[in-house]
Amino acid sequence: MGRVIGLVAYHVFKESVRDKVLYNLVFFAVLMIGASYLIGQLTAGQDVKIIKDLGLAASSVFGLFIAVFIGVGLVWKEVDRRSVYNLLVKPLRRHEFIIGKFAGLALTLFVNIAMMAVALYAVLGFMLWMQPGLASSAVEAPVLDEQLLKAFALLYVQLLVVTSVALFFSTFSGPMLSAAFTFGLYIVGHFNADLAHFENVVESQAAAWLGKALYYLLPNLAPFDVKAAVVHGQPVTAVYVALTAGYGLLYASVMVTLAVLVFSRRDFK
Amino acid sequence: MRVLRLLTAAALLWGAALSLQAYRQAWHPLPPVSSDILYFRGGAAVSRVALGFDAILADVYWIRAIQHFGGTRRARESDRTYTLLYPLLDLTTSLDPHFNIAYRFGALFLSEPYPAGPGRADLAISLLERGLAANPKRWQYAQDAGFVHYWYRQDYKSAAEWYDRASRIEGAPWWLRSMAASTLAEGGDRQSSRQMWLRLYETTDDTWVRNNAQLKLQQLQALDEIDALAAIVIRHTQLRGVPPRSWNELVAVRWLAGIPLDPSGTPYELRPDAPGGVALSEQSSLQPLPPQFLKKSDPKT
Numbered sequence: 416m417g418r419v420i421g422l423v424a425y426h427v428f429k430e431s432v433r434d435k436v437l438y439n440l441v442f443f444a445v446l447m448i449g450a451s452y453l454i455g456q457l458t459a460g461q462d463v464k465i466i467k468d469l470g471l472a473a474s475s476v477f478g479l480f481i482a483v484f485i486g487v488g489l490v491w492k493e494v495d496r497r498s499v500y501n502l503l504v505k506p507l508r509r510h511e512f513i514i515g516k517f518a519g520l521a522l523t524l525f526v527n528i529a530m531m532a533v534a535l536y537a538v539l540g541f542m543l544w545m546q547p548g549l550a551s552s553a554v555e556a557p558v559l560d561e562q563l564l565k566a567f568a569l570l571y572v573q574l575l576v577v578t579s580v581a582l583f584f585s586t587f588s589g590p591m592l593s594a595a596f597t598f599g600l601y602i603v604g605h606f607n608a609d610l611a612h613f614e615n616v617v618e619s620q621a622a623a624w625l626g627k628a629l630y631y632l633l634p635n636l637a638p639f640d641v642k643a644a645v646v647h648g649q650p651v652t653a654v655y656v657a658l659t660a661g662y663g664l665l666y667a668s669v670m671v672t673l674a675v676l677v678f679s680r681r682d683f684k
Numbered sequence: 685m686r687v688l689r690l691l692t693a694a695a696l697l698w699g700a701a702l703s704l705q706a707y708r709q710a711w712h713p714l715p716p717v718s719s720d721i722l723y724f725r726g727g728a729a730v731s732r733v734a735l736g737f738d739a740i741l742a743d744v745y746w747i748r749a750i751q752h753f754g755g756t757r758r759a760r761e762s763d764r765t766y767t768l769l770y771p772l773l774d775l776t777t778s779l780d781p782h783f784n785i786a787y788r789f790g791a792l793f794l795s796e797p798y799p800a801g802p803g804r805a806d807l808a809i810s811l812l813e814r815g816l817a818a819n820p821k822r823w824q825y826a827q828d829a830g831f832v833h834y835w836y837r838q839d840y841k842s843a844a845e846w847y848d849r850a851s852r853i854e855g856a857p858w859w860l861r862s863m864a865a866s867t868l869a870e871g872g873d874r875q876s877s878r879q880m881w882l883r884l885y886e887t888t889d890d891t892w893v894r895n896n897a898q899l900k901l902q903q904l905q906a907l908d909e910i911d912a913l914a915a916i917v918i919r920h921t922q923l924r925g926v927p928p929r930s931w932n933e934l935v936a937v938r939w940l941a942g943i944p945l946d947p948s949g950t951p952y953e954l955r956p957d958a959p960g961g962v963a964l965s966e967q968s969s970l971q972p973l974p975p976q977f978l979k980k981s982d983p984k985t
Contacts, residue, residue: 464743465746468742469743472739475736475737555784605735605736606732639736640736642739643738643782647784
């Protein structure tokens, strides 16, 4: 089973490379290098903070677009091209196909996020090398702060959640609708705290319960965002990272399971 | 060969498009770009729709605040309004409540008297109070609030209260307590002002603030030197009956070792209309000197 999933995952990764998805890394690198030069002229000594903010925000945006736009096509493309018929007659079970697809995109995202993290550290390292005084002026957090890795790690898990949601929609819907649903859930996922406290703004007990139920049902994405905390050198404990990542991985597993369920019941005759 | 032909064709088409654009602009000039647009007003609302991109949006507003301040300072005097400065700083700090330098810089930007700034020390204090509410351990904001009261409002009682408040925050340096006492006792005194700028110079982690503190320290030094030179000029006037026409007269009688230069390296000027007969050159980068000390520079008063 593991070998089959691995094969599907490998092919998803290979396809994303063939589709030039990794080209975004070049764009990211150019953006970071260009910004590191320009921002120094504009920000009155805040270049390190802004480069960190920009690097993390750009990783988040690029990762989100990859997760959504590739995620929504993972299953739909196979169905649309009718290649799914050829695949399913092979010794490949439907759940292995779905899990393999998810694992393949997870691998693509991992390579992307890892390379972006390396590029951000490289730019920061270069800035430090060019201006050694930065080390003493960066009072909130060190220039080459290992805490940044926590932000990248949680970002990656957040993207896994988004990927799983996109994959789930991809099992029964077209790419346009799936992308719209996924982006919608991404936005709602950042407003979840409002749903948790819905009883403060409505009088109806039923509506308050509904809000609370939605809070638990929908992905809660805001806790994955520790970008600002990390950049300001505020503590992000390992326990917090582990709990949030654990929630994300479990939520993604639920969505992949649901995707398997929907896909298993689809009739391709 | 085919690639080269295609590249050439693309370059030619691009050149033609650019020429057309330039031609059209010659006849129909582009409308001026207004930078006086805030886009959003409520910081809290922007923070809600930022979807986790609050920090990068705060950076964008911070850059806009700097550009607005710098651009307005360089504008013609009639166009200097600084109307967007506080809203931009408000947005920056609402999006990123831990944006340390936006509070500290922002307070200085807002306090600078017109035309170098909007002269809104009240808004500066309000910004710093918000900073303290979001970061209660940042004694530097309370120090800055004391400083704004001291330097820009000459309200020494409030300044002393803020220094005292700063000294009671955990981790604050010992000298803030003595600064609170000396501000109350010797408020407005040039020496205590020097101490204040020196402390700011030593405690800041930002180059701009440090450079600004250095400039103010040099201005205070220039005021002391003007006093000393004015005393020499008055003595010369009393002895000779007329003020010296040039510094060379004083150098010739060895009352001065050479042409006196201000801390920026520009020679001081002998000016009969100036208090004490000595003034900072208009070309000096130390202009304008802090107005609250200018009267004191006149040894006759």
